[in-house]
Amino acid sequence: xxxxxxxxxxxxxxxxxxxxxxxxxxxxxxxxxxxxxxxxxxxxxxxxxxxxxxxxxxxxxxxxxxxxxxxxxxxxxxxxxxxxxxxxxxxxxxxxxxxxxxxxxxxxxxxxx
Amino acid sequence: xxxxxxxxxxxxxxxxxxxxxxxxxxxxxxxxxxxxxxxxxxxxxxxxxxxxxxxxxxxxxxxxxxxxxxxxxxxxxxxxxxxxxxxxxxxxxxxxxxxxxxxxxxxxxxxxxxxxx
Numbered sequence: 001x002x003x004x005x006x007x008x009x010x011x012x013x014x015x016x017x018x019x020x021x022x023x024x025x026x027x028x029x030x031x032x033x034x035x036x037x038x039x040x041x042x043x044x045x046x047x048x049x050x051x052x053x054x055x056x057x058x059x060x061x062x063x064x065x066x067x068x069x070x071x072x073x074x075x076x077x078x079x080x081x082x083x084x085x086x087x088x089x090x091x092x093x094x095x096x097x098x099x100x101x102x103x104x105x106x107x108x109x110x111x112x113x
Numbered sequence: 114x115x116x117x118x119x120x121x122x123x124x125x126x127x128x129x130x131x132x133x134x135x136x137x138x139x140x141x142x143x144x145x146x147x148x149x150x151x152x153x154x155x156x157x158x159x160x161x162x163x164x165x166x167x168x169x170x171x172x173x174x175x176x177x178x179x180x181x182x183x184x185x186x187x188x189x190x191x192x193x194x195x196x197x198x199x200x201x202x203x204x205x206x207x208x209x210x211x212x213x214x215x216x217x218x219x220x221x222x223x224x225x226x227x228x229x230x
Contacts, residue, residue: 033218040223040226042224101158103155
């Protein structure tokens with residue numbers, strides 16, 4: 001059972017458009033990570049956020065961590081076909097869970113030329 | 114390539130057979146994790162090791178599953194008497210050490226895809 005909810009489950013957009021993916025939990029995260037996974041491969045870490053209200057940018061990707069550390073968003077500006085993939089958020093909940101990531105079900109993003 | 118490696122990449126077996134997967138973490142990484150991912154879901158935590166010690170096992174890990182990391186380097190995951198419900202991608206990840214406050218980076222291998230017929 002996943003403790004994190006990601007939305008939407010699937011997103012199909014044209015190249016050049018913007019998109020936002022959301023990750024929500026009823027519990028407070030001690031840290032939250034975003035991964036991207038391509039078919040047949042393991043997830044690859046994009047970013048880690050630990051401080052409420054934190055905003056991190058990675059080229060065209062902007063990550064926000066909610067003030068209450070219960071939610072996060074990933075925004076992609078001017079999406080490119082290379083951004084296609086499964087975007088996963090993963091959180092840690094408290095000291096007993098450090099290192100044990102709880103993943104959301106993921107958002108499948110498809111960017112068409 | 115010095116990333117996490119897993120072997121085999123694919124395994125097809127018949128129900129009731131035993132299978133074993135191997136994970137080679139990044140050199141000198143103390144922590145090693147096993148996850149299982151089914152179609153349309155994110156990875157689910159199974160178990161993890163700090164060096165050779167297995168510190169926790171998820172309730173998802175039935176008695177048919179066993180994992181070892183005998184010398185604190187590579188790890189094996191064995192599934193006995195496989196069932197069709199065991200069909201999934203089995204992912205291994207490693208990290209250097211536990212970072213106070215969490216947020217450590219886990220480096221994932223490419224996974225072993227298991228199909229039980």
